[in-house]
Amino acid sequence: MITNPVLVLITDGTEEMEATITVDVLRRAQLSVVIAGISLKELEYAVCSRGVKIIPDILLDNESATWNEVILVACRLGGEIIFRHTDPHSSSPPSQSDFDAIVIPGGMDGARTLAGDARVLKLLSNQEKQGKITGFICAGTLAAKAAGVGLGGKVTSHPSVKGELVNDYEYIDDDRVVVANKVITSRGPGTTFAFALMIVEQLLGKQVSGMGEKFDWLSCFAIHVAPSCFPGSPDRRRTHDVATHLVIWRKLWWMKRMNEWCQCIGVKEDEC
Structure with a gap:
């Protein structure tokens, strides 16, 4: 299945886990992903909420860059993808076929920056009008509003x-x-x-996402996080032994426990 890219927007203050995990999972699902940096103080990279620095695929400053530069980068990253809109001199927003999904990570400062950028809001509005996927996590839901x-x-969103x-949505606390x-x-x-895998499911189907009727954390991690180490995975390597499997499964078990722990204790408002 040939799909158009997923656009992930980041800026200073973006929550790095939400950005990098999402990009990683989507790329492991063989989706083309373009990371666009918006209004970066250091110009070449985003300084995320915990100080992690991320170099985006494309930089959009406030003065000269246009959204169509994103399209050209996407073409280079996914050469088999055909775009209808590739004019580098056009200042109009991307056309219907340009992005299959647009993702806004959280991080309070980053989310408010993206929610206040007119180009981001126009892009999201156009995406909705075309009936295509938009994804928002944590405080990123503010950009949806x-x-x-x-x-x-x-x-749903971060509780903070x-x-x-x-007042503008039917808010869901439990999911x-x-x-x-x-x-x-x-x-x-x-x-x-779970967020990233749901995007995969919406684009490629439950069989690809590994979520199925019941979301099995160990199964989806085995499929998406360490596919080369598990027999039966599409790109497995020939070298894997019992010791390797035991180590990996132990790590996956702890990752599952950690996720449940995070859900139990919540995330402090100043850590969004």
Whole structure:
């Protein structure tokens, strides 16, 4: 199946787990992903909420860059993909065929920056009008509200921004990931794997995402995080032994426990 790229937007203050885990899972699912940096103080990289520096595929400064530069980068990253809109001199937003999904990570400062950028809001609005997927995690759901995406529908977010959303949406407290009319929302760093896998499911189907009717964390990690180490995976290597499997399964078990622990204790408001 040939798909158009997924666009992930980052800026200073973006939550690094939510950005990198999402990109990693989507690329492991063989999806083309373009990371676009918005309004970066250091120009060449984003300084995320915990100080991690991420170099985006494309930089969009406030003065000269246009969204169509993103399209050209996407063409280079996914050579087999055909785009209808590749004019580097056009300042119009990308056309319907350009992105299959657009993702807004959280991080309070980063989310507010993206929610206040007119180019981001126009892009999100156009994406919704075309009936295509938008994804928001943690405080990133604020950008959905600012763009008028999914108003009146079901969403979730980090608890710290719930008060800013309850009057415009049917807010869901209990679900890690909420899907409503092509709008995918999630709660925070501890739910990022589920969020990313839901995007994969929406684009490629449950069989590819590994989620199935019942979400099995160990199965989806085995499929997506360490596929080369498990017999029966599409790209497994010939060298794998019992000791390797025991180590990996132990790590996966602890990752599952850690996710449940994160959900139990929640994430402090100043850590969003």
